Amino acid sequence: MKKIVAIALLVFIGALLFTGIYAIDGFPKYGEAKVADRVSEGYIMKNVTEANTDVVYGVSTNLETGSANYVTSIVVNYRSFDTLGEVTVLFVSSLGISLLLGGFSGKLRNRCKANFILRMGSKVVFPLIIMTGVYIFIHGHLSPGGGFPGGSMIASAILLLYLSDEKFRVNIENFKKTESTAGSLYVIIGLLGLVISNYFLSNFINTGTVGALLSAGIIPIIYVLVGLKVGSELTGVITDFLKEEVE
Amino acid sequence: MIQYAGIILMLIGIYGLLTDKNVIKIIVSLNVFELGLNVFIISVGFVKDGVAPILTSVNNHSGLIFVDPLPQALVLTAIVIGLGTTALGLAFARRIYMKYGTLDLEEIGGNN
Amino acid sequence: MNSVNIVEVIVAGLLILLGFLAVNSKKMITAIIYLSLSSMLAVLSFAIMKAPDVAITEAVIGSGLITAVFLFTLLVFKKVGDE
Structure with a gap:
């Protein structure tokens, strides 16, 4: 009895999750995230405040963080x-x-x-x-x-x-x-x-x-x-x- | 596809938390839940045909399409915290066993 | 959605199956071994999703140290001889 109640509850929660998450505006489908719109773009360009310039491995010096990873x-x-x-x-x-x-x-x-x-x-x-x-x-x-x-x-x-x-x-x-x-x-x-x-x-x-x-x-x-x-x-x-x- | 697997794994973990009575199995269910959550968070930042977020001599400039590194940084620390909380829970389970001689939560409640 | 990667489907299916077995097995030792196996599968899925840092961490901690800590705990419970 307890297990049936638990399974019913979980089916309800799962249905809410599956329909609710993808209805959120801007939530990406699997594999289609747009990194350029996110805050991570500043981390990738290694400059969170100014205009973006390309970072090149082995060439660029004196960035905000010099880590390659x-x-x-x-x-x-x-x-x-x-x-x-x-x-x-x-x-x-x-x-x-x-x-x-x-x-x-x-x-x-x-x-x-x-x-x-x-x-x-x-x-x-x-x-x-x-x-x-x-x-x-x-x-x-x-x-x-x-x-x-x-x-x-x-x-x-x-x-x-x-x-x-x-x-x-x-x-x-x-x-x-x-x-x-x-x-x-x-x-x-x-x-x-x-x-x-x-x-x-x-x-x-x-x-x-x-x-x-x-x-x-x-x-x-x-x-x-x-x-x-x-x-x-x-x-x-x-x-x-x-x-x-x-x- | 792996995103759905993460959500379903989370639901399986909640099912275990709701139905199991053994303390050790509750901690196992908590771990399964956490695993599903980590897989889901990583999958939110995945880009098809993106490269791993590390500059190397091959992928050598930041104009390439990278996978989002922020969810990975969050999950990296969450895994280590998961080990800490799991070990603390198991230490409590050992204490419970020493005091009551059983791991079943219903038996512990009945003795009081 | 026209090109679903077959490896992803296999990994996702096995992950769900092993998680279900870990939660639903009767003996504690079986549950722990299934948890360790599903952790290995999660390492594979992290590698597919291009997250090498997380994959290394999960391989060392999730399937190594957590299993060891669980097993050391079980050794104490086995002392009396029941279960």
């Missing part, structure tokens, strides 16, 4: 304040997890013993995963990726070590120190922007040529900090989840 330039430069808030949300949720589970001291008892292939293979794969993660967040302004996937990749490398070795424990104190240092440096860079060019988190370093490794001003610095912060935070979460209450 447009998603990065939005996440870390134009909407960097959002990202600061988002990193704070992640910090609060990891704080809640360590409040709920961090008091336990035992290890999970039901884990199976790792087999030979996992034990030997993890030693080979672990440095490669760490290197890929660091590469991804250092090149966040040139190629797909950035601080969030890079940091998660580092956390998953630590997860691999946990799975392959039952006695393995990370020194969680050092991870907490790394995380708080990275978070504080993010805020300090924002305040430096406030002092130097009058608004919070402004890009106060010369942005260089589009496509060079040393370009885009504060974007690579902030993305490395975000990568370190996310990686150490998720490592802390995984470490908390591997604990169990001892009776």
Whole structure:
């Protein structure tokens, strides 16, 4: 009975969604979005206030953000304040997890013993995963990726070590120190922007040529900090989840 | 086509939230809902025959037709927040299991 | 609408099917594995929609770390021996 009511309700909501969304004036059909009419046009031309000029890879210099990856330039430069808030949300949720589970001291008892292939293979794969993660967040302004996937990749490398070795424990104190240092440096860079060019988190370093490794001003610095912060935070979460209450 | 899949996935997630009684399955339904929402938001910015929003040595100037980068930036952060909320929910589920010895919401309500 | 991409149709259909199975399966472990599979399908759909950043993030987090966290939680519940 309950399921029938739920299905009827959902058919009603679905019909409303399917007819309502496409009746909105200006809502694009799938694959027919007009980027030129949206606010993103200014982000693509890397100039949100003045008339548009063409940006050429490897030639244009001293733009608003010198990042070749447009998603990065939005996440870390134009909407960097959002990202600061988002990193704070992640910090609060990891704080809640360590409040709920961090008091336990035992290890999970039901884990199976790792087999030979996992034990030997993890030693080979672990440095490669760490290197890929660091590469991804250092090149966040040139190629797909950035601080969030890079940091998660580092956390998953630590997860691999946990799975392959039952006695393995990370020194969680050092991870907490790394995380708080990275978070504080993010805020300090924002305040430096406030002092130097009058608004919070402004890009106060010369942005260089589009496509060079040393370009885009504060974007690579902030993305490395975000990568370190996310990686150490998720490592802390995984470490908390591997604990169990001892009776 | 993928836009419709996103909407239907959201509806499936709501169905799971309404009917399941197990705490873990409610969190799984929440994840399915979130997945559908992410697919839908990305599909709003998709342009047929557009290129991915990255300047490279091949797609080397901004006059090309790019996919809208703004929804992608929003979803990029939403995925990481999804991991945080899911992990917090699972930590609460472990606490509930320690206190009541069950994961069924109706049994928990009956004990009070 | 005359040229509907066949890959998109297959990905969309599988995404709906796997999401439905994840919500409707009886055992918790089955639900979690179906959630991980549908996350992989979502990675494919993000790649089709030209969003490489989101695809990388979803591949690492959605199908890697979330599954691990769910499984570590299940290991605690299995302790008593029921379910």
